[in-house]
Amino acid sequence: MRQTARISIGGERVRIVVSNAYGDQPLVVGAVELALARSPAAIVAGSSQTLRFDGQRGTVIPPGAIAISDPLAWPVAPLASLAISLYLPEITPTATLHFDARQTACIAAGDVVSQAELTTETSFTSRLFLSAVWVEAQAAARAVVVLSDSIADGDGSTPDANRRWPDVLAERLLAAGGAPVAVLNQGISGGRVLADGMGVNALARFDRDVLAQPGVDTMILMLGLNDIGWPGGVLAPAAPLPTVAALTGAYRQLIARAHAHGLRAIGATLTPFAGALCDGPFAYFYDPAKEILRSQVNAWIRESGQFDAVIDFDAAVRDPQSPTRLRPEFDSGDHLHLQDRGYAAMAAHVDLALLRGV
Numbered sequence: 001m002r003q004t005a006r007i008s009i010g011g012e013r014v015r016i017v018v019s020n021a022y023g024d025q026p027l028v029v030g031a032v033e034l035a036l037a038r039s040p041a042a043i044v045a046g047s048s049q050t051l052r053f054d055g056q057r058g059t060v061i062p063p064g065a066i067a068i069s070d071p072l073a074w075p076v077a078p079l080a081s082l083a084i085s086l087y088l089p090e091i092t093p094t095a096t097l098h099f100d101a102r103q104t105a106c107i108a109a110g111d112v113v114s115q116a117e118l119t120t121e122t123s124f125t126s127r128l129f130l131s132a133v134w135v136e137a138q139a140a141a142r143a144v145v146v147l148s149d150s151i152a153d154g155d156g157s158t159p160d161a162n163r164r165w166p167d168v169l170a171e172r173l174l175a176a177g178g179a180p181v182a183v184l185n186q187g188i189s190g191g192r193v194l195a196d197g198m199g200v201n202a203l204a205r206f207d208r209d210v211l212a213q214p215g216v217d218t219m220i221l222m223l224g225l226n227d228i229g230w231p232g233g234v235l236a237p238a239a240p241l242p243t244v245a246a247l248t249g250a251y252r253q254l255i256a257r258a259h260a261h262g263l264r265a266i267g268a269t270l271t272p273f274a275g276a277l278c279d280g281p282f283a284y285f286y287d288p289a290k291e292i293l294r295s296q297v298n299a300w301i302r303e304s305g306q307f308d309a310v311i312d313f314d315a316a317v318r319d320p321q322s323p324t325r326l327r328p329e330f331d332s333g334d335h336l337h338l339q340d341r342g343y344a345a346m347a348a349h350v351d352l353a354l355l356r357g358v
Contacts (some may be wrong), residue, residue: 001281002085002118003105003130004037006162008170009180010078011135011231012157013071016051020061021208022095023235027061027129029053030089033089033113040104040160042117048085049074050089050114056089066131076135078174081162084130085113092254094128099198100189102154102164125159132184134214140179142353144213147202147254148222151185151271151313155331155341168347184213191293193250194228194242197235206254211261218355219258220311221251222268228293229276233284237298241289243358245295248304256307266354267307269314270300274324276336285336286329291324309354316349318340 007156014034020027032051035043051069053059061067089111104125108118141220145168146152154164170183190198199205202223210219224247230236251267258265273294276286296313299308317338319325326335330342338346 001088001105001107001128002083003127004040004081004083004103004160005130005133005311006078006081006167007135007139007182008077008078008184009135009139009141009174009182010076010080012075012208013073013136014076014082015069015071015134016084017066017068017132017134018059018061019048019066019096020063020129021066021131021261022202023061023063023093024095025093025308027062027092027096028058028088028090029061029067030058030087031111031113032058032069032087033085034074035083035085037081040059040123041106041120043083045116048114048147058089068134071136077124078180079171082133084133086129086165087111087113088337095170096129098127098188100150100153100155102157102159103124103127121186132213137180137182137215140218141182141183141215142179143182143213145184145213146186146218146220146222147206147210148187148220148268149191149226150187150189151222151225151339152185153189154343155189155300156188156337157343158340161340163343163344165343172350173346173352173355174338178356180216181355184212186210187200187337190226191223192230193223193247194227195230195236195239197226197230201336203250203253210258210263216263218264218266220266220268221307222270222313225270225273225294225336228270228274228290228297229285232287234281241293244293244300247297251301252306255280264308266309266311267301268311269296269301271313271338272318272324272326273336274322277334283316311350311354313349316345337357
C-alpha cells in the first residue's frame, strides 16, 4: 500500500506513526519504506529508505494502539511529498482509516515496498493506518494543530494537489520566513463537537489529536457545523438540534483543556451553508432555524472573549450580497464546501502574527 503525504516543515530525521486505533485484532506490518513521491504509484528513483521498528523490518500493533518507527537519518525539505509504502502480509480489515484524504493511494500485490513504480491493482482516496509523519526539526520549530471537519479536510478541493486551507497556510508560513511552524491538519469530514459519527466527538479525540502531537503550542478550533446540520435527517434522524449553550459549553471545555497544557486556543467562525447539499438525501442539512443557530454560535466565538484570538472565516468567504451563502466563486457546487480558490482565501485571511506571537 503506497500513500503520499506532504509535510509542512523539514528536518534531519524522520519517523512515521502507524495506527491500529479502531482495530479489534493485532495489525501485522511486514515492512515499511519511505521515499520521495513522484506520483501516487511511483517514487523518485534511488530515494527509497527502509523504516524499522525497534530495529526490525516490521511490527505487530495491538488493537487500539499505535507504533512509532525508529528515527531515520534522512534530511527532508519543507513541503516535501513523501511516499510511505506499507506491506501487510496478512488479510487485514481496514478498520482504521481517514475517509476523505484527498490523496490517491495505491495497492499492489506482494512485498513490493521498494519497487520504483507499483503495478496497481486498485486505488482510493482514503488514508489507511498511516497516522502521522514526524520530522526532527530545529529547536525553534513549533506546531499549530487544526481541530476541524471537512472544511479543513479539503472536501471540494483538487485531489492530490494539496489545496486544503491548512496546506496553503503552511505555504504562507514557510514563505514568510522565521522559525519553522508546522501545520497539523486534524480535520475529519463529518466530525462533530458533541457526538460521534464520522469518528469520535471532539471532546473524546482532543487528547489524541491535539495534546499528543509533538511540538504543539496552538490549537485552531473550527467545529460545529455538522452538529448543526446533521439533526433531522438520515445521518441523525432522532437527534435534536443542539443549543447554543451546549456547543459553546463544549468550546469552553476544549479551551480549558488546551490552556491547562499551555496551549493557546484560537477560535474560527463557522462558514456559510445556505442551500447546502440541497440535491439528494442530505437536503435537510440547512434550514433557517439552523442558520440562526450558526449565527448565534459565531457571535459567541467573536464576542465572548473566551478564545485567545479569533479567525473570522465566515467573513472571509461569505457572499456580500447574501451573507448566509458562500461567495459563488468559492463554492465547490454543494453550497457547503469550498473549492481551491475558496480554501486559498481562508488561508490568506489568517493573520500570521497570531501564529508567530507565542
